[in-house]
Amino acid sequence: MTHQFPALTPEQKKELQEIAExxxxxxxxxxxxxxxxxxxxxxxxxxxxxxxxxxxRRYRQxxxxxxxxxxxxxxxxxxxxxxxxxxxxxxxxxSKLIQDRGLVVGIKVDKGVVPxxxxxxxxxxxxxDGLSERCAQYKKDGADFAKWRCVLKISENTPxxxxxxxxxxxxxxxxxxxxxxxxxxxxxxxxxxxxDHDLKRCQYISEKVxxxxxxxxxxxHVYLEGTLLKPNMVTxxxxxxxxxxxxxxxxxxxxxxxxxxxxxxxGVTFLSGGQSEEDASINxxxxxxxxxxxxxxxxxxxxxxxxxxxxxxxKGELDNEKAATEEFIxxxxxxxxxxxxxxxxxxxxxxxxxxxxVANHAY
Amino acid sequence: MLRLLLHSTQSIKPALWRLLVLPDHCSxxxxxxxxxxxxxxxxxxxxxxxxxxMTHQFPALSPEQKKELSDIAQxxxxxxxxxxxxxxxxxxxxxxxKKxxxxxSEENRRYFRDLLFSVDTLASSxxxxxxxxxxxxxxxxxxxxxxxxIKDKGIVVGIKVDKGTAGxxxxxxxxxxxxxDGLSERCAQYKKDGCDFAKWRSVLKISDGCPxxxxxxxxxxxxxxxxxxxxxxxxxxxxxxxxxxxxDHDLKRCQYVTEKVxxxxxxxxxxxHVYLEGTLLKPNMVTxxxxxxxxxxxxxxxxxxxxxxxxxxxxxxxGVCFLSGGQSEEEASLNxNAVNQVPLHRPWxxxxxxxxxxxxxxxxxxQGKxxxxxxxxxxxxxxAKINGLAAKGEYKPTGSSDQSATQSLYTASYVY
Numbered sequence: 092m093t094h095q096f097p098a099l100t101p102e103q104k105k106e107l108q109e110i111a112e113x114x115x116x117x118x119x120x121x122x123x124x125x126x127x128x129x130x131x132x133x134x135x136x137x138x139x140x141x142x143x144x145x146x147x148r149r150y151r152q153x154x155x156x157x158x159x160x161x162x163x164x165x166x167x168x169x170x171x172x173x174x175x176x177x178x179x180x181x182x183x184x185x186s187k188l189i190q191d192r193g194l195v196v197g198i199k200v201d202k203g204v205v206p207x208x209x210x211x212x213x214x215x216x217x218x219x220d221g222l223s224e225r226c227a228q229y230k231k232d233g234a235d236f237a238k239w240r241c242v243l244k245i246s247e248n249t250p251x252x253x254x255x256x257x258x259x260x261x262x263x264x265x266x267x268x269x270x271x272x273x274x275x276x277x278x279x280x281x282x283x284x285x286x287d288h289d290l291k292r293c294q295y296i297s298e299k300v301x302x303x304x305x306x307x308x309x310x311x312h313v314y315l316e317g318t319l320l321k322p323n324m325v326t327x328x329x330x331x332x333x334x335x336x337x338x339x340x341x342x343x344x345x346x347x348x349x350x351x352x353x354x355x356x357x358g359v360t361f362l363s364g365g366q367s368e369e370d371a372s373i374n375x376x377x378x379x380x381x382x383x384x385x386x387x388x389x390x391x392x393x394x395x396x397x398x399x400x401x402x403x404x405x406k407g408e409l410d411n412e413k414a415a416t417e418e419f420i421x422x423x424x425x426x427x428x429x430x431x432x433x434x435x436x437x438x439x440x441x442x443x444x445x446x447x448x449v450a451n452h453a454y
Numbered sequence: 455m456l457r458l459l460l461h462s463t464q465s466i467k468p469a470l471w472r473l474l475v476l477p478d479h480c481s482x483x484x485x486x487x488x489x490x491x492x493x494x495x496x497x498x499x500x501x502x503x504x505x506x507x508m509t510h511q512f513p514a515l516s517p518e519q520k521k522e523l524s525d526i527a528q529x530x531x532x533x534x535x536x537x538x539x540x541x542x543x544x545x546x547x548x549x550x551x552k553k554x555x556x557x558x559s560e561e562n563r564r565y566f567r568d569l570l571f572s573v574d575t576l577a578s579s580x581x582x583x584x585x586x587x588x589x590x591x592x593x594x595x596x597x598x599x600x601x602x603x604i605k606d607k608g609i610v611v612g613i614k615v616d617k618g619t620a621g622x623x624x625x626x627x628x629x630x631x632x633x634x635d636g637l638s639e640r641c642a643q644y645k646k647d648g649c650d651f652a653k654w655r656s657v658l659k660i661s662d663g664c665p666x667x668x669x670x671x672x673x674x675x676x677x678x679x680x681x682x683x684x685x686x687x688x689x690x691x692x693x694x695x696x697x698x699x700x701x702d703h704d705l706k707r708c709q710y711v712t713e714k715v716x717x718x719x720x721x722x723x724x725x726x727h728v729y730l731e732g733t734l735l736k737p738n739m740v741t742x743x744x745x746x747x748x749x750x751x752x753x754x755x756x757x758x759x760x761x762x763x764x765x766x767x768x769x770x771x772x773g774v775c776f777l778s779g780g781q782s783e784e785e786a787s788l789n790x791n792a793v794n795q796v797p798l799h800r801p802w803x804x805x806x807x808x809x810x811x812x813x814x815x816x817x818x819x820x821q822g823k824x825x826x827x828x829x830x831x832x833x834x835x836x837x838a839k840i841n842g843l844a845a846k847g848e849y850k851p852t853g854s855s856d857q858s859a860t861q862s863l864y865t866a867s868y869v870y
Contacts, residue, residue: 302721309765350730386769386801
């Protein structure tokens, strides 16, 4: 392996890096609107909306037709396959609608998790078969970035070495294939927040997982400047009795990233996991005001944390569409500020928060 | 769940046996009978994975230990400062002294190190000095032990702890580095004797079949073991994975190999639970091989070097102190300067850990003659100052065009 067989030409590298930079330009993040058909059912059930293709189309439309206020907040939108080919009421294909307003179009390309036999309920993610051809087609159809989600969990025996290694490897294969087709891969190694583990444990495991991911990306000759990372923030498990402040979450998160994510990576776009809309914004803000040097953009790639209020306001009713869109715009603006460390949530002062940062030697 | 397969006819007497658990990739467990009889027992692998899973942290260092290491590292790479590598082994010192016709005696070695360490303005550009074992226990002309002389100037004292390279069988002349035996005890003693950092050099080379996967993995692993042991004893480990400049390979090849090597090094450091904020990296700059027909500018060297580091070195690492390898004094300074002017974000300090590139002129001026001491110190002092400026990207060689002229030689990073 001592000789290089360049995977990408300088022009291909330039294109990938520029796409990545556009997505995470200052103040911008990603709208993750790539819920699969099955996931959309989970969103629609609580608001009593039937999970039909038309309802999914109408719902995404109210997000994508938000006014120009989101143009400075949203750098990219992740689509599910079906949505990429749906159109707005006036017949404009959604991908074109998004592209025309200067946002980058992305596509979820994985095919869901499958079990790893011999483990304690751990999984890997499938979707590599024919991925190159699919990426080439998506590129033609307007997509410039892709997303692939791997999942790990924390428990007494997990994540196992196999789960870490296998998921890191499959993420690297996916990333390599994307780049060959002019598509920026968002690499998502999600560590679930389920469990009663504390903040330190999540940080430790995040560091191990990310170290494995970046070793795999190196082994697979992936061009880091043309990638984005979509990790979990470092938080305690949902059932952990100890509650942590936003600053502690921020410090643990930034410390873990500083120890594992090479500066060449263009941006880190956090997933929101199970966090509420407000928590996701406050935590992102704390991350951006954390007093440690952070060489990558630190922004959002939120699904639920951008859409929860919008869904609740909509409830499937035509008359509620404007109000729903307005809720979405509100969260987009809040997160845009949070990505710049300028978000002040009502009821908390930023100055008070600053002093809560514990020196990073404790991490 | 436990299946015991006895591979020996000996019966087990539990009191006489102790259990050694092997790393979890091994599916067997060794029972060691004191002193020497061994018995292998197979355990089902799920038991092993429960015993030896890595999902739980067993903190290697307390917050206080981390803070101490981090503070030491920061002091060593304070802005405008770098490291004087004065840790030439006795044999290597012989090579240096031979060139100026000076006898390789203990006194001559002491005299020359004293000459360097007693420069008044040393601390303005030097944050740390790496010593060889012998030197640590020698004294200045004024009778003070060298570590004390160095510390009194506010400079951190370091010690070379490796014991040289050893052959990797089955490779094309590749090596690993030895020195792990009893390293913890040695580190504890060096800490008592005034040291706050250590250095360990691993060596790789570029050729048609090198570096091999084994050489990379083995050297990364041994560097990580060394680093882990140092930190346990309050010493900041300088991690040095040197890729030799020998060969006719071009700049791109060196960059590619450097990226692979550094990725392996940082994976190993992660696996060994090393606290990155309390380490320093001492890599080669990315350059073409010595016999490469194409010549590259300092700006190209700078860009290739910074690109390689950005792709592999986590920003938690406080500083990168380049080795000078075979570069001349001026070449090393120009390249370091160019590295610090690269228009890419560089989250670590980028400074020097030079041996020859700080001492060549001083040796040449000295010639072993006491009368030349001041001139020798002046020569050394000049190089130290220049490299201090280069570490900030502020070195302007006399007679050269100003920065704006050189700036245009940068090729956009996506070519690298």
